[in-house]
Amino acid sequence: MGMRVTNGMMWLSAQGDLSRLRQAYAKAQAAVNGHVLERPSDDPERVVESMDLSDVATKLQRVKRSGQDAADWLSNSETRLTSVIDQLQSARDYAVQAGSAAAQNPAAQEQLANQIIMLRDSMLSDMNAQYKGQYLFSGWETDKQPFTATATGGVKYEPTSGADPTNPTDGVISREIAPGLLVSTNVPGGRLLATGDFMAQLTDLANNLRSGNVGAVINDGINHLDTALDNLTTIRSELGVRQNQIDQYGKFADDRLLQVQQRLTDISGGNMEESIMQMTQTQAAYQAALSVFSKTLPTSLLDYMMR
Amino acid sequence: MQLNLATALNGAVRSMQAAQFALNVNSRNIARANDPTYTRQRVMTDGSSLTSGPGIQRLRDAFLDTQYRLAAGSEGEAGVQKDVLSQVEDVFGDPVTGGMGTTLTQFFDQWQALAEDPADPITRMQVISAGQSFVTEARQAYSQLQNVNNSVNSQLADKVHQLNDKLRQVYDLNLSISDAGRTNVADADLRDKRDALLDEIASMTGAKVRENADSTVSVIIGNKPVLDGPTLKQLTLTAEADPVPVWQDDAVGAYTGSGQIAGLVAVRDEQVKPIMADLDKFAKAIANKVNSYAPVNGPVDPANPTDPKRTQFFLVGLGQMDIAVNPMVNQNTLVPGYSGDAADGSRARDIANVADDQSLMESNILPGRQLSPKEYYRDLIGFIGSTTQAANSAQDIAQAHIDAAQQHRQSEWGVSLDEEASGLMLQQQAFAAAARVINTANDMINSLLTAVGVS
Numbered sequence: 001m002g003m004r005v006t007n008g009m010m011w012l013s014a015q016g017d018l019s020r021l022r023q024a025y026a027k028a029q030a031a032v033n034g035h036v037l038e039r040p041s042d043d044p045e046r047v048v049e050s051m052d053l054s055d056v057a058t059k060l061q062r063v064k065r066s067g068q069d070a071a072d073w074l075s076n077s078e079t080r081l082t083s084v085i086d087q088l089q090s091a092r093d094y095a096v097q098a099g100s101a102a103a104q105n106p107a108a109q110e111q112l113a114n115q116i117i118m119l120r121d122s123m124l125s126d127m128n129a130q131y132k133g134q135y136l137f138s139g140w141e142t143d144k145q146p147f148t149a150t151a152t153g154g155v156k157y158e159p160t161s162g163a164d165p166t167n168p169t170d171g172v173i174s175r176e177i178a179p180g181l182l183v184s185t186n187v188p189g190g191r192l193l194a195t196g197d198f199m200a201q202l203t204d205l206a207n208n209l210r211s212g213n214v215g216a217v218i219n220d221g222i223n224h225l226d227t228a229l230d231n232l233t234t235i236r237s238e239l240g241v242r243q244n245q246i247d248q249y250g251k252f253a254d255d256r257l258l259q260v261q262q263r264l265t266d267i268s269g270g271n272m273e274e275s276i277m278q279m280t281q282t283q284a285a286y287q288a289a290l291s292v293f294s295k296t297l298p299t300s301l302l303d304y305m306m307r
Numbered sequence: 308m309q310l311n312l313a314t315a316l317n318g319a320v321r322s323m324q325a326a327q328f329a330l331n332v333n334s335r336n337i338a339r340a341n342d343p344t345y346t347r348q349r350v351m352t353d354g355s356s357l358t359s360g361p362g363i364q365r366l367r368d369a370f371l372d373t374q375y376r377l378a379a380g381s382e383g384e385a386g387v388q389k390d391v392l393s394q395v396e397d398v399f400g401d402p403v404t405g406g407m408g409t410t411l412t413q414f415f416d417q418w419q420a421l422a423e424d425p426a427d428p429i430t431r432m433q434v435i436s437a438g439q440s441f442v443t444e445a446r447q448a449y450s451q452l453q454n455v456n457n458s459v460n461s462q463l464a465d466k467v468h469q470l471n472d473k474l475r476q477v478y479d480l481n482l483s484i485s486d487a488g489r490t491n492v493a494d495a496d497l498r499d500k501r502d503a504l505l506d507e508i509a510s511m512t513g514a515k516v517r518e519n520a521d522s523t524v525s526v527i528i529g530n531k532p533v534l535d536g537p538t539l540k541q542l543t544l545t546a547e548a549d550p551v552p553v554w555q556d557d558a559v560g561a562y563t564g565s566g567q568i569a570g571l572v573a574v575r576d577e578q579v580k581p582i583m584a585d586l587d588k589f590a591k592a593i594a595n596k597v598n599s600y601a602p603v604n605g606p607v608d609p610a611n612p613t614d615p616k617r618t619q620f621f622l623v624g625l626g627q628m629d630i631a632v633n634p635m636v637n638q639n640t641l642v643p644g645y646s647g648d649a650a651d652g653s654r655a656r657d658i659a660n661v662a663d664d665q666s667l668m669e670s671n672i673l674p675g676r677q678l679s680p681k682e683y684y685r686d687l688i689g690f691i692g693s694t695t696q697a698a699n700s701a702q703d704i705a706q707a708h709i710d711a712a713q714q715h716r717q718s719e720w721g722v723s724l725d726e727e728a729s730g731l732m733l734q735q736q737a738f739a740a741a742a743r744v745i746n747t748a749n750d751m752i753n754s755l756l757t758a759v760g761v762s
Contacts (some may be wrong), residue, residue, distance in 0.1 A: 001716050002720045004719070004723060004726075005718065005723065006717050006718060006719075006721030006722060007340055007341070007721065007722060007724050008340070008341070008716040008717040008721035008722065009718055009721055011341070011716055012710070012713055012717060013714065016710055019412060037401075038401060039393070039396045039397075039401075039692070039695070040399065040688050040689070040691050040692025040693075040695065041392075041393070041396060041691075041692045041693070041695035041696040041699060042692075044688075044689050044690075044692030044693040044696060045689075046693055047688060047689070048685050048688065048689045050687060051408060051685050052685065054409075054412075055412050055681065055740075057414065057426075058412050059416065060418055062416055062419065062420055066420070066423050069423075069424065092601060109310040131543060132427075134426055134650065138650070139648070139650070139653040140644065140646060140648030140649065140650040141648045141649055142426050142648075142649045142650040143426060143649040144649075154520060157463070159648075161646065161648045161650075161651070162420070162743075170668035171648075173423075173650050173652075174423070175423045176419065186650075208564060249438055262651075300725050300728060301724065301725040301728035302724055302727075302728045305731075305732075306730055
C-alpha cells in the first residue's frame with residue numbers, strides 16, 4: 001500500500017513550499033534594491049572583502065582631497081617663488097646696468113639703488129606669504145612669520161623648524177597623494193637662504209652703488225645674486241616635479257577609486273539585469289504555487305457528495 | 308444451534324448501533340481534521356464489538372513520535388541559536404556602509420588627515436568628533452549586545468518555567484489516563500494532549516519519552532529520568548547574573564539536556580558573552596594605544612600635576628566599555644606633532660598608523676596571533692557572519708528533518724477527508740442494510756402470522 005496522503009500533509013507541504021518561495025522572492029527583491037549583503041551571514045567572505053574595499057575607498061577619497069590640497073600648496077609656493085626669482089632677476093639686471101656708461105653718474109646710481117631696495121622689500125613680502133592663514137615658508141611653524149628684516153638690511157629666518165637646509169627632512173610637510181606615497185608640499189625657509197642672505201647682499205649692492213663702488217657691484221654683487229638665483233631656480237624646478245607627481249597620482253587615485261567602487265557595487269549590489277530576472281522568476285514561481293494551492297487544498301471527496 | 312428471527316432482529320439493531328457509533332467517529336475525525344495534535348481514530352472492529360459494544364483505536368505510532376521529538380530537540384537548539392545570532396548580527400549593522408567598522412576607519416583616517424594638515428582647526432575638530440563617533444558606536448554595540456544577553460536570560464527563565472509547567476501537566480495526565488487496552492473517547496483526547504505536551508518538552512529539552520506498560524510515560528532529559536512514576540523533578544536557575552539551569556533536589560543537578568534551553572545557554576556563553584568581552588578588550592586596546600602617544604596637552608591640575616589624564620585622548624575606566632573622549636580634548640589642546648610646531652603632524656601620523664599596527668591585541672574569540680584594529684574588526688565580522696551562517700544552515704537542516712517527521716506523522720495519523728467521506732457512505736450503506744434486515748424479518752414474521760391466521 002502506498003503512503004497515505006492526508007489533508008494535514010498537504011497543508012504542511014503547501015505551507016513549507018510557499019514560505020520557501022516567498023523567501024526566495026524577498027531575497028531577489030532585496031538584490032534588485034541593491035542589498036545583496038545586508039548582514040554578515042549573507043556571505044561572510046564577500047562581506048569581508050567589501051569591508052576591505054570600502055576601507056580602500058575611504059583612503060582613496062582622502063588621498064584625492066589631500067592631493068588637491070597639496071597641489072594648492074605647491075602652486076602657491078611656486079607662484080611666490082617665481083615672483084622672488086623674477087624680482088631677483090630684475091635686481092641683477094639693475095646691477096648689470098650700473099656698469100653701463102649711461103649709469104656713470106651719482107643720480108642714476110642712486111636711482112638704481114632705490115629700485116633694488118624696493119625690489120628687496122617686495123621680495124620679503126613674498127617670502128612671508130600665507131596660504132589659508134598659514135605661512136608658506138615657515139617649515140612646521142606655519143603659525144609664525146618666517147622672515148624678519150634685520151637692522152643691517154639683511155633678513156633672518158626666525159623659526160627653528162626648517163632652518164637647516166642640509167637636513168632634507170627638517171620642517172618638511174608631507175601629504176599622502178596615493179596610498180603610501182608621500183610628497184612634500186612646502187619649501188622650508190632655510191633652504192631659500194642656503195647660499196647666503198641674498199637680502200643682505202642686495203643691501204650691500206645698493207650701498208656700494210650709492211658710494212660709487214661700481215667694481216664691487218659688478219664683480220661680487222652679481223656673482224652673489226647668480227648663486228642665489230641658481231639655488232631658487234633649482235627649488236622651483238623641484239616644485240614642478242612634485243606638481244607633476246601629484247597630477248599623475250591624482251589620476252591614479254581617480255582610476256583606482258572608480259575600480260574599487262565598481263567592484264564594491266558588483267559585490268554588494270550585484271548585477272542589475274540578473275537580479276531583475278531572478279526576481280521575475282521567483283515572483284512567477286510564487287504566484288503559480290499560490291494559485292495551485294488555493295485550488296487543490298480545499299478539495300476532497302466531500303465536495304462531490306454534495307448536490 | 309437454533310437461530311430464530313429475534314436473533315436476526317437483535318443483530319440488525321446492534322449493527323445499526325455500530326454504524327451510528329462509526330458515524331460518530333467519522334464525524335469527530337472530520338471535525339478535528341485541521342488540528343495538528345489530533346490523532347485519527349478508528350472503530351475497533353474485532354468480534355467483541357458484538358458483545359460488549361464498539362471501541363475505538365488511536366492510530367499513533369511511538370516510533371514516529373521518537374523520530375519527530377529527536378528532530379524537535381535539534382531544531383529547538385538550532386532555532387534559538389539562529390535567532391540570537393541574527394540579533395547579534397543586527398548590532399553590527401550593515402557591515403559595508405555603516406556601523407562600528409565605518410567609524411573605526413574614519414577615526415584613523417581623520418588622524419591621517421590631521422597628520423597632513425595639522426594646523427587646520429577644522430581637521431582637529433573632525434578628529435575629535437570621529438573619536439566621539441567611534442566611542443559612541445562601540446558603546447552602543449556593547450549595550451545592544453547586553454540587551455541581547457538579557458533577552459537570552461529572560462527567554463531562559465521563561466522556558467524553564469514552561470518546562471516545569473508542562474512536566475507537571477504530563478505528570479497529572481499520567482494519573483488520569485487509564486491503563487491500556489480498549490481506549491475510550493475521553494482517554495484518546497487526554498493522550499493527544501499528553502503527546503502534544505511531550506512534543507513541546509522535546510523541543511525545549513531534546514527529551515526522550517518511554518511509554519510504560521501501565522499507560523504512563525516517563526520523560527528522560529539528558530539521560531536523567533525527570534518524570535518517572537511518582538518522581539517529578541523541576542528545573543530551576545542559579546542566582547548568577549547569567550544563570551545556569553539545574554535540577555532541584557537532585558544529587559547531580561546539572562542540566563544535561565539539549566533543545567532550546569541548552570541552545571540558549573550555549574549561544575549566550577559561547578557567542579554573545581565572548582563577543583562582548585572581546586569588543587570591550589578591542590575598544591580599550593585602541594583607546595590605550597592612542598593614549599600611549601600622549602596626543603593631548605591639557606591644563607596641569609595644580610593639585611595633581613602628574614595626573615596622566617591631561618595627555619590622554621580617551622578616558623578609559625575599569626568598567627565594561629567604560630570609554631569616553633577626554634573632555635580636555637579640544638582643537639587647542641590637541642598636539643598632532645611631537646615638536647609642537649603648528650604644521651608638525653608626526654604624532655598624528657603615528658596614531659593613524661595604529662590602524663595597521665599588527666601588534667594591537669590578540670582576540671579571545673579568534674586567538675592565535677596579534678591583530679591590527681582593521682584586521683581584528685574584519686575578522687570579528689567574518690566570525691559573526693560565518694557563525695550565524697552555520698547556525699542558519701543547522702536550523703535549516705533540523706527544520707527539514709522535523710518537516711519530514713511531521714509529514715510522516717501526518718501521513719500515519721492525520722485525517723484524510725476522502726477516507727472519512729467514503730467512511731460516511733460506508734456507514735450509511737451498513738445502516739440501510741441493517742434496516743433492510745429488520746424490514747425483511749418483519750415481513751417474514753408478518754407472513755408467518757398471516758399463515759396461522761392471526762391477523
